[in-house]
Amino acid sequence: MSTHKLDISLEQELDALKLEGRAKPTERIIEHYIPPKGNNGPRYKLEGNDNEFIRLNSNSYLSLSNHPDLIDAADKATHKFGVGPGAVRFIDGTFVYHDRLEKKVAAFTNKPAAKIFNSAYTANCGLALSISNKKTHWIGDKLNHNSIIRAMRISSIPKENKGIFKHNDMADLKRCLDEVSPGMERVVVIFDGIFSMRGDYAPINEITKICKSYDSKFKDGVITVVDDSHGIGAYGDTGRGTPEFCNAAPDIIIGTFGKAFGVNGGFICASNSIIESVRQKADTYIYTNPLSVADCAAAIKAIDICDSAQGRQLLFDLQKRTNQFRQGLEGLGKESITGPHPVVPLLVRDTTKTHDLVNYLFNNGVLVVGLTFPVVPKGDETIRFQINACHTFADINHVIELLDQFD
Ligand SMILES: Cc1ncc(COP(=O)(O)O)c(C=O)c1O
Structure with missing residues (x-):
């Protein structure tokens, strides 16, 4: 017995997913965690890549994973x-x-x-x-x-x-x-x-x-x-x-x-x-x-x-960095959805531009996720930034400057 026939059918189904734009990209592999140092928050290194990355796509809002x-x-x-x-x-x-x-x-x-x-x-x-x-x-x-x-x-x-x-x-x-x-x-x-x-x-x-x-x-x-x-x-x-x-x-x-x-x-x-x-x-x-x-x-x-004083401080730091990022986006005239949550969407409203911006940020050491059709409706293409308490003032400033330089 072999799965040869099933493999062929599955390959066709996977090709169809790619054609529809619904296939998930290859997963990147995080190889190293570099703790915060000086003005920098933590950095990550990926397999097969010498750069150090700021992670703006982590749900670890209070940055407790490495506590x-x-x-x-x-x-x-x-x-x-x-x-x-x-x-x-x-x-x-x-x-x-x-x-x-x-x-x-x-x-x-x-x-x-x-x-x-x-x-x-x-x-x-x-x-x-x-x-x-x-x-x-x-x-x-x-x-x-x-x-x-x-x-x-x-x-x-x-x-x-x-x-x-x-x-x-x-x-x-x-x-x-x-x-x-x-x-x-x-x-x-x-x-x-x-x-x-x-x-x-x-x-x-x-x-x-x-x-x-x-x-x-x-x-x-x-x-x-x-x-x-x-x-x-x-x-x-x-x-x-x-x-x-x-x-x-x-x-x-x-x-x-x-x-x-x-x-x-x-x-x-x-x-x-x-x-x-x-x-x-x-x-x-x-x-x-x-x-x-x-x-x-x-x-x-x-x-x-x-639930402690330390937690309140982390929440405060998170809110401060979130506000800094939201204000930075606003200063650049970028469209977002307002609110105090550390999920900050940047509405790009174009598939190619979204991919280009995600790639540009990646090439400049920033990990973010781009959301395009069919994950979001056509016209609502978005980049989702997620702020964490460990991000520093300098980290957020750096990302805003990068966004400013993108055209
Ligand atoms: C509303 C909601 N429920 C559930 C989940 C999944 O959480 P978990 O990774 O614990 O399954 C998510 C995360 O993406 C979510 O946003």
Whole structure:
């Protein structure tokens, strides 16, 4: 037996993806991390390239990935328990660090309970598997992250039990709620806290208010779910994310430890009954090995730091650098989407120009991501810059100067 025939078919499918412009480029390989020195923030070296790069495409907003206390915590946990759990959670794969992290993140988000996952992606899918039944209707924002779209596909059986509202359009959310079929007992309204391609945020206070006004129409009510993967740790006065920024309390909070917290893994925070349902029903939790104890110990430390004076300073630094970059872009007359989040889009609105600018920045030692059709609609071609707390004044100035020199 060989996979020869399948290989040929797959090659054709891959060629088609390339032709449609949907193929992902070859992955660059980071070979070295160079710690901050003098006026410079950290630099990275790539395999096969002698240059040093500033990374403006990292989600590690608080720059905790290389924090010595996180590395130390991961080290200690590994030396205590080894590198792998040996089994899934319900077959004695639960270690004290898993339990501690769940309690820690539940307290941080002000919810009674939490379950941790290998990623926010699997957390979203796990939630869908846990709280959906045939009388559940799901409603989501048009620009929701792929993991939410996937979760809604998993959960929406039959598939007409689903509504999509225009991005951040509250009148359209009401339309979706009005259109829920009679007989539905449970409505789930799910949305990103921060929309990762744009850096804008969901008006959670408005969403929860609207949902509350429909709650009594359904036996199990209208449940609000925010996936705040890009907000948690990086947004709000104390880093508690978009709910804090909006002064709102959605029913369920999903997030990742893999962005501002600088580690890896996802979580769901909610009531005790929801979390117990997740433990009993979420296949993406039950049938897969958990995070390593090293990841858990590092994530616990990350939350501790985020919730300390040091964390406030990191948030302050992040905000200062974000403002500097946003003002720099504005000074150059560049188009962006305003807001305080460290995801700063530069709207180029042309595919060739976007590729040219990404290449120009790469050739000048700056890593960024260009978003072109079909990732964004034609005409919305964008370069996404992500500011991290470790970026220095000089780093940001340098990038603004480079942008100024590009024509
Ligand atoms: C809203 C949202 N959810 C989930 C994810 C995925 O997070 P993770 O890497 O933990 O699966 C992302 C990241 O890109 C995201 O933006």
